[in-house]
Amino acid sequence: MSIVTILGLVGAFGLFLGSIMMSTDNYVIFVSASSFVMVFGGTMAAMMISFEPRYVILSLKVLVKIFFSPKIGRNVLKAEIGRIIRWAYTVQKSGIPALESESKKAVKEDKFMKFGVEMVISGYTGDEVREIMMTTIETSFGRNTVQVNILKAMAGAAPAFGMIGTLVGLIIMLDGMGGDPSQLGAGLAVALLTTLYGVMFAQIIFKPAATKIMQREQILRFRNLLVAEGLALLADRKSPRFIQDKMNSYLDPAIHFNIDKMKK
Numbered sequence: 662m663s664i665v666t667i668l669g670l671v672g673a674f675g676l677f678l679g680s681i682m683m684s685t686d687n688y689v690i691f692v693s694a695s696s697f698v699m700v701f702g703g704t705m706a707a708m709m710i711s712f713e714p715r716y717v718i719l720s721l722k723v724l725v726k727i728f729f730s731p732k733i734g735r736n737v738l739k740a741e742i743g744r745i746i747r748w749a750y751t752v753q754k755s756g757i758p759a760l761e762s763e764s765k766k767a768v769k770e771d772k773f774m775k776f777g778v779e780m781v782i783s784g785y786t787g788d789e790v791r792e793i794m795m796t797t798i799e800t801s802f803g804r805n806t807v808q809v810n811i812l813k814a815m816a817g818a819a820p821a822f823g824m825i826g827t828l829v830g831l832i833i834m835l836d837g838m839g840g841d842p843s844q845l846g847a848g849l850a851v852a853l854l855t856t857l858y859g860v861m862f863a864q865i866i867f868k869p870a871a872t873k874i875m876q877r878e879q880i881l882r883f884r885n886l887l888v889a890e891g892l893a894l895l896a897d898r899k900s901p902r903f904i905q906d907k908m909n910s911y912l913d914p915a916i917h918f919n920i921d922k923m924k925k
Contacts, residue, residue, distance in 0.1 A: 663730045666873070673865045696826055696855040700862060703822035704815050712811055720811040724866070727873050733884050735916050741884065742908045742918040745891035749901040757782060760895075773797065773885055777892040787897035794889035802882045809878070812871035816863040823859020827852050887911050 681691060708717045744767060751763045761782050768775035776797065780790045830852025887908060894904045902920055909917040 663728055666727055669869075670865070677861070690851070691854065691857075693851055693854045693858075696823075696851070696858050699826035699829070699855050700819055700822045700858040703825065704818045704862070707818045707822070708811060708815060711814060716807050716811055720808040720815070723808045723812070723874055724870050727870050731877050731880065733877075733880050735913070738884060738887060738912060739916045739918050741888055742891065742905065742912075745888070745895060745908070746901045746905055746918070746920060749895055749899070749904050752895060752898065753901065757784070773801075774888060777889060781892055781896045785896055787893040787895075787899075790896045791889060791893035794885070794892065798882060798885045798889060801885075802878060805878050805881075806875060809871045809875045812867050812874070816867035816871065819862040819867060820856070820859040823856040826855025826859075830855065883911075 681688060705717070708720075748760055748763055751759050760778065764774075764778045768778050773794075777790060777794050780793065785793075831849070834849060834852055890911070891904060891908050894907060899907075905918055905920045912918075
């Protein structure tokens with residue numbers, strides 16, 4: 662689980678609830694089913710019109726994933742260099758065919774890595790491996806960030822539907838002005854709730870989720886670029902030390918891989 666994400670969400674709602682508790686004893690006025698339906702339902706309806714339903718549903722599923730820890734961190738990037746260097750020693754000692762058995766376990770659940778290793782084994786040149794894998798990286802990044810664009814659209818639509826709900830509430834309230842004037846204040850409070858809900862959905866849920874997902878996709882894209890470069894060098898039969906130096910050039914010097922410290 663991503664503890665920081667959970668703490669951030671709890672903290673955001675906690676500050677909101679805490680300020681309410683310090684300001685009033687009438688907490689019920691901040692709960693309105695009709696306001697929720699107007700904002701959330703309206704936002705989802707607009708997304709279904711704007712995008713294919715399949716991608717809208719995927720975007721909602723992605724919201725759950727932000728509460729889980731990312732698979733790729735600084736140490737993972739360093740480990741990728743060590744893995745490819747070990748393969749480079751294998752190729753140097755026994756040739757490209759030996760790479761198949763050496764890499765079988767590592768690529769079992771990594772389709773991107775598997776695709777690249779298969780090209781190296783098939784005899785593609787380094788430039789060919791690099792070109793094909795770069796295409797794979799960019800197209801995958803484009804597909805995976807569709808949900809980000811939808812979440813950003815949700816963040817833009819939610820406050821708008823909040824305002825629509827407020828206008829609807831004001832119209833209803835003004836229509837009843839001929840009745841009891843003492844009810845106008847309560848009616849206005851309910852009308853403003855939809856705007857509050859819209860802003861909260863946008864600023865606490867949709868927009869932060871879109872930013873986090875984009876960051877994770879950028880990290881994955883960077884990792885894949887690193888791997889693609891390493892496999893391209895492997896296809897060209899470059900020495901392990903050359904591969905180390907070229908791949909290290911992608912990383913923060915603090916996490917550079919040191920070939921002299923690895924166990925061959």
